[in-house]
Amino acid sequence: MRQTTAQYDxxxxxxxENPVLVHLLGLCPALAVTNTVENAIAMGxxxxxxxxxxxxxxxxxKDLIPREVRIPTFILIIASFVTIVDMVLAAVVPEIHxxxxxxxxxxxxxxxILGRQEAxxxxxxxxxxxxxxxxxxxxxxxxxxxxxxxxxxLGMGTFLGVPLFGDSFEPWVIMILPPGxxxxxxxxxxxxxxxxKRKAPVAEVRQWPHGVRVxxxxxxxx
Amino acid sequence: MMGELLxxxxxxxxxxxxxxxxxxxxxxxxGVTAKVATAARMGMATIFVMTITSLVASFLNAYVLIxxxxxxxxxxxxxxxxxxxxxxxxxxxxxxxxxxxxxIFLPLITTNCSxxxxxxxxxxxxxxxxxxxxxxxGAGVGLTLAFVLLASIRQKVDLSDVPAVARNMGLVLIxxxxxxxxxxxxxxxxx
Numbered sequence: 001m002r003q004t005t006a007q008y009d010x011x012x013x014x015x016x017e018n019p020v021l022v023h024l025l026g027l028c029p030a031l032a033v034t035n036t037v038e039n040a041i042a043m044g045x046x047x048x049x050x051x052x053x054x055x056x057x058x059x060x061x062k063d064l065i066p067r068e069v070r071i072p073t074f075i076l077i078i079a080s081f082v083t084i085v086d087m088v089l090a091a092v093v094p095e096i097h098x099x100x101x102x103x104x105x106x107x108x109x110x111x112x113i114l115g116r117q118e119a120x121x122x123x124x125x126x127x128x129x130x131x132x133x134x135x136x137x138x139x140x141x142x143x144x145x146x147x148x149x150x151x152x153x154l155g156m157g158t159f160l161g162v163p164l165f166g167d168s169f170e171p172w173v174i175m176i177l178p179p180g181x182x183x184x185x186x187x188x189x190x191x192x193x194x195x196x197k198r199k200a201p202v203a204e205v206r207q208w209p210h211g212v213r214v215x216x217x218x219x220x221x222x
Numbered sequence: 223m224m225g226e227l228l229x230x231x232x233x234x235x236x237x238x239x240x241x242x243x244x245x246x247x248x249x250x251x252x253g254v255t256a257k258v259a260t261a262a263r264m265g266m267a268t269i270f271v272m273t274i275t276s277l278v279a280s281f282l283n284a285y286v287l288i289x290x291x292x293x294x295x296x297x298x299x300x301x302x303x304x305x306x307x308x309x310x311x312x313x314x315x316x317x318x319x320x321x322x323x324x325x326i327f328l329p330l331i332t333t334n335c336s337x338x339x340x341x342x343x344x345x346x347x348x349x350x351x352x353x354x355x356x357x358x359x360g361a362g363v364g365l366t367l368a369f370v371l372l373a374s375i376r377q378k379v380d381l382s383d384v385p386a387v388a389r390n391m392g393l394v395l396i397x398x399x400x401x402x403x404x405x406x407x408x409x410x411x412x413x
Contacts, residue, residue: 024252024391028335032245072303075333079296102342105295109335111249178243179406182399189392197387207412 009128019112020143021192021198026112030140030147031181037160040148041141042096046085046104048137051113052130053081055121059129062122074117075108082107112140115144150184151175227356229412230349234360237409240336241368242402247336251369252394254327261373264368267327269359272340274309275302279341280351287345298341299333299376306332336365371401 004012019025029047034040054077058065065073086104097104107113116136121129135157152158155175157165174180240246247268255261278301287294313320331337340361344354375397382397384393 003235027252028245031248044289072300075299075303076296079299083292083295086290102339102346105342106246106335106339108295108299109333109338111333114333147223174403177406178245179399179402181245182395183400186392186395186399187392192391193392194387 004014005133006128008049010131010135013132013139014142015139018143019136020137020140021146021188023025023115025115026110026140027185028106029103029110030143031185033040033100034147034181034184035142035155035176035204036152037145037148039099040144042093043100044141044144045135046089046100047107047110047113047140049085049114050078050081050107051137052133053084053138054078054113054117055133056126057128058117058136059121059124059126065122070122071114071118074114074122078113078117079108112136146188147181147184151180151189155180227352230353231360233412234357235364235367236405237411239364239368239405239408240339240361241365242398242405244339246339247334247365249334250330251372251398252391255369255373255376255394258370258373258377261369262366263323264327264331265362267324267368268331268334268336268365269362270324271306271328271331271337272358272362272365273355274305275337275340276344276354278302278305280342280349280354283345287321294342294345295338298338302337302341303332336361368401368405372398375376 011055013019017023020027020030026047029043033043054074057077058074082105085107086097089100089104094193116132120132149159153164154172155177157169157171158162172180175184234240240245241248241251250264250268254264279298282297282301286297292298306328310321313324340358344357347357349357372394376394379393379397
């Protein structure tokens with residue numbers, strides 16, 4: 001296993017290996033509950049708590065968990081933390097709990113969380129596991145807020161409920177409806193890909209799929 | 223009675239399509255839709271697992287969770303995962319041909335949000351046994367439809383001259399968005 005520094009464990013998940021924008025993990029919540037910034041932040045915080053809690057517990061008990069049944073054990077631990085979050089949200093902020101609906105229980109099957117346990121927390125000491133969970137959780141939060149802002153500003157003309165444009169602004173209702181989720185993430189990914197390509201200007205040759213014959217200019221002339 | 227079941231079936235297949243309207247099951251939606259054949263097989267396996275899930279959820283709701291509602295998330299995920307594992311082993315033992323077709327997808331599907339989502343939605347809407355079954359079948363067929371549609375588009379796009387910057391998941395998501403837009407048209411079916 002490659003050794004990494006503590007700083008790297010913390011910052012890795014925030015941008016360079018962002019779970020949503022780079023690895024495309026945890027897409028269900030990132031598309032489903034980002035129609036407003038408020039919902040996006042609530043979901044980000046809930047996921048952050050579940051990720052950190054289960055990382056700490058799994059890292060502490062990593063020597064006690066038998067290798068053969070590690071995945072069911074991880075899922076059980078994650079499910080317990082999700083149940084805690086579900087109950088706390090229902091008691092403290094009932095409106096948000098209602099808006100997020102079934103997607104709180106669905107944090108259990110967020111592949112980003114299970115992925116971090118399997119790849120990191122179950123192999124490293126507690127300190128490093130906490131740093132990694134903080135970094136990945138923050139990265140998830142950034143992606144959620146980015147998506148939420150994109151959709152709320154265009155779809156309702158507001159940010160966190162505060163109107164940004166005058167009365168003349170016609171909201172793009174489609175952005176807060178389901179297709180808007182796909183469009184928002186699609187455009188963000190396209191922009192990221194364009195930005196990366198611009199930073200590293202390398203000539204690239206179009207690769208045709210295997211089996212497709214392309215006639216070259218010389219052949220056409222002949 | 224039959225009319226109500228049909229309504230639930232068509233509703234969960236087209237109007238609130240699991241992938242395109244509720245965003246459940248996005249990992250396989252983006253992961254296995256490069257080819258139509260794979261997408262269709264994945265869809266079949268999902269229909270199968272969803273049917274089992276619906277039966278399990280009805281049973282758990284009626285006999286277990288009525289006494290301990292706070293165990294819902296944990297009970298669903300543990301029981302569904304174990305049952306699918308048992309079914310997988312049985313299929314491998316008795317029908318190797320079927321296992322080769324669908325078997326490799328079964329463990330992947332189990333920890334998928336569309337399965338847990340199905341169980342939770344069924345519980346929240348208080349569906350009885352038959353209603354749950356038609357909900358699960360509709361959801362599974364709708365999911366397969368979305369997979370196959372996206373896979374057919376992706377196969378075409380593979381052969382078109384797409385700008386270098388768009389040759390990644392971004393474009394696939396925008397294609398999925400247009401599909402989702404098309405499916406929104408079904409919302410008028412029941413109003």
